[in-house]
Amino acid sequence: MSQKYLITYDLNKPGQNYSDLYDAIKKQGSSWIHPLESVWFVKSEKNAAQIRDALKGVVDPSDKVFVSVVTDWGSSNMKSLANWLNDVKASL
Numbered sequence: 001m002s003q004k005y006l007i008t009y010d011l012n013k014p015g016q017n018y019s020d021l022y023d024a025i026k027k028q029g030s031s032w033i034h035p036l037e038s039v040w041f042v043k044s045e046k047n048a049a050q051i052r053d054a055l056k057g058v059v060d061p062s063d064k065v066f067v068s069v070v071t072d073w074g075s076s077n078m079k080s081l082a083n084w085l086n087d088v089k090a091s092l
Contacts, residue, residue: 004070004088007040012062024058035081043088
């Protein structure tokens, strides 16, 4: 069953290559949105640990990655995110 996941990260090493991480995040699910600098939401059939493990393969060991199922949310001034979350909710 698909879930909505929040993915956030801190890349600590200067000069990080974000394109590899972005590509890896996009591959984790069927739909995604990138509303804030270090925040993504992904609709995926995978569980949080599977997504985390896939992303650990493209970041440095000192980087931080957090993945969580989104069950309730609120936002302000983020219409595209609200629309995406509502669309995903309707498709689950």
